[in-house]
Amino acid sequence: MGREVSGKDEYMPTLYEQLLQDVRFQEGMKVCMNCGTCTAICPAAEFYDYDPRKVLDLVQRKKEAELEALLKSDVIWFCGECMSCLTRCPRNNGPGLVIMALRTLSQQTGLFVHSQKGRQQILLKRGIGENILRYGYCVYGPTMMPEAHPEAGPIWEWEHAHLPEVFDRLHGNLDKRGPGALRKIPDEDLAELKSIFDVTGTSELFENIEHYSAEKAREMGVDMEEYIQEVEESMQL
Amino acid sequence: MKLEGKKLIWKDYQKEIPDDKYFYVRSCIRQNMFPASEHYFLKIMREDLGKDVYETEHHTTCGGIGYHCDVIKIETIMSIVARQFALMTEAGYKNYAVSCITSFGLYTEIIHTWQTFPEILAKTRRQLKEATGREFEIPEHVAHASDIIFKLRHEIAAKAKYRLVNKKTGEPLKVVEHIGCHYAKMFPHKGVGGAEYPYVLAGMIEAWGGEIVDYPERRHCCGFGFRQYFVKSNRGYSLSNTHKKFESMEPFKPDMIITNCPGCPYFMDRWQYVIAETEGKTYGENGRGIPVFTYEEVAGLVMGYDPWDLGLQVHQIGPESVLDKMGIPYDPEAKYKGLDGQDLGRPEMPKNISCC
Numbered sequence: 001m002g003r004e005v006s007g008k009d010e011y012m013p014t015l016y017e018q019l020l021q022d023v024r025f026q027e028g029m030k031v032c033m034n035c036g037t038c039t040a041i042c043p044a045a046e047f048y049d050y051d052p053r054k055v056l057d058l059v060q061r062k063k064e065a066e067l068e069a070l071l072k073s074d075v076i077w078f079c080g081e082c083m084s085c086l087t088r089c090p091r092n093n094g095p096g097l098v099i100m101a102l103r104t105l106s107q108q109t110g111l112f113v114h115s116q117k118g119r120q121q122i123l124l125k126r127g128i129g130e131n132i133l134r135y136g137y138c139v140y141g142p143t144m145m146p147e148a149h150p151e152a153g154p155i156w157e158w159e160h161a162h163l164p165e166v167f168d169r170l171h172g173n174l175d176k177r178g179p180g181a182l183r184k185i186p187d188e189d190l191a192e193l194k195s196i197f198d199v200t201g202t203s204e205l206f207e208n209i210e211h212y213s214a215e216k217a218r219e220m221g222v223d224m225e226e227y228i229q230e231v232e233e234s235m236q237l
Numbered sequence: 238m239k240l241e242g243k244k245l246i247w248k249d250y251q252k253e254i255p256d257d258k259y260f261y262v263r264s265c266i267r268q269n270m271f272p273a274s275e276h277y278f279l280k281i282m283r284e285d286l287g288k289d290v291y292e293t294e295h296h297t298t299c300g301g302i303g304y305h306c307d308v309i310k311i312e313t314i315m316s317i318v319a320r321q322f323a324l325m326t327e328a329g330y331k332n333y334a335v336s337c338i339t340s341f342g343l344y345t346e347i348i349h350t351w352q353t354f355p356e357i358l359a360k361t362r363r364q365l366k367e368a369t370g371r372e373f374e375i376p377e378h379v380a381h382a383s384d385i386i387f388k389l390r391h392e393i394a395a396k397a398k399y400r401l402v403n404k405k406t407g408e409p410l411k412v413v414e415h416i417g418c419h420y421a422k423m424f425p426h427k428g429v430g431g432a433e434y435p436y437v438l439a440g441m442i443e444a445w446g447g448e449i450v451d452y453p454e455r456r457h458c459c460g461f462g463f464r465q466y467f468v469k470s471n472r473g474y475s476l477s478n479t480h481k482k483f484e485s486m487e488p489f490k491p492d493m494i495i496t497n498c499p500g501c502p503y504f505m506d507r508w509q510y511v512i513a514e515t516e517g518k519t520y521g522e523n524g525r526g527i528p529v530f531t532y533e534e535v536a537g538l539v540m541g542y543d544p545w546d547l548g549l550q551v552h553q554i555g556p557e558s559v560l561d562k563m564g565i566p567y568d569p570e571a572k573y574k575g576l577d578g579q580d581l582g583r584p585e586m587p588k589n590i591s592c593c
Binding site: 022023024027043044046047048077080081082083084086087094100103104107117120121123124125127128129131132136137138139140141144148151152153154155156157158159161162165166167168169170171172177178179180181182183185186189190192193195196197198199200201202205206209232233234 | 263467
């Protein structure tokens, strides 16, 4: 049952109806009997105020206001997508899959910028997401600066300072043509990735993340650079 | 023969793993952090075991980390995967070997989705064709590279120069095995041994002379968590999960850890360093950490390859305690040298943990 958009004739599907369009939701949300096995096995539930059992219970109630509040909250961003819950659920639900569908919907609707954890998506889009189009890799060592990764230790500082030489020593092919580790991905292949992004909707998702983040920055009275800094530094557990 | 316990469970989780003729795709994290491991997978397969493994420079990331950071749409990831399969099809291969666990889980999930929802497969074919002009066949077999080493573990053992045995005492080394979550937690029947008692690494440990350590948090996630690591302010999640695993394995005094996932060996290596530097706690002997290895590194050590050729110098927790126990010779002076002995300086040593 959808809803009419105020003042217009066009049909606006409910949040639940939009979730139903996502195959991960179809596969992950059958009937939850609320046993809590997922919460017992969940690494995120141990370290965050997070309970996947409650998420599935809320979703299967199909109440629009509750779903909207969920999509605006930090709750959907705590999961680490390890999928341990899939193995154990006695009803073959996948709370981790449901979370993925919720996160996608939160970004499509712009609701992600209402939560501190949701606002972090701009960092992931500009980092991991753009790496794929720029280099053909999700992670690209030369841009993994030691000061941003103190946990990588002094060994990474040393390696990063000597990446070409270390890659030669370890049989890699850093930024060179031909097969091998961290080779230069040919431009024609990067162009195909970009075309796939355009055809399949990720380019639009990227625009959405940028658009809603910029809108939120304006609402907060800061420019984009200050917004990014605020998102990076903000800690809320 | 009467099968008991885990062997009875493993019987239900067998998978068909071809032992030859593979199209190989690399891992983003492993190319950055463990480039020598992928090199030695190919070298052992091609040169030591005489197998046909093909690689093309034109394959790319599968996009899996972006997908699990939720910035890549499922339709996109399906088309990128389909493009990789198109490259395999164009090269004339039907068996697909995957270096990455996140990728392996994705390939498994996507093929399952295509089989369950044929209309989604048709849509992916249309979108790939529109975006790239390419067409693809679904592989007959998808194997993680650790599946293949598992399959060939006895051939490797037959060529071994060293065993996972303490040369002085004759006792087997105590080995923790850590399986990447996406190897079998989503589709237990796609992994050797299933999700609860995976056998893929345990089989290697047994074949190469070691003793498997069973400990309470054996199946717990390393804590990568995708967005929980890549956003700096979330990293406490990742550290906390690794800490939980180390506290759980500590009483069993493991000699070493072997992993089959790109991120896990990195996190289990580096978070030991962080725990030592912040809390002063170490989990290995004599102020050392517990060395963490990839399965290719362990296969390479067993086969007698030089530890620095295998890339063990780029681990924060040095491998020397294990090399000494196994009786593997190494040149400490050569550890941080480049090709032909090029002087690259030396990394700073941590304060609270001995790294060599």
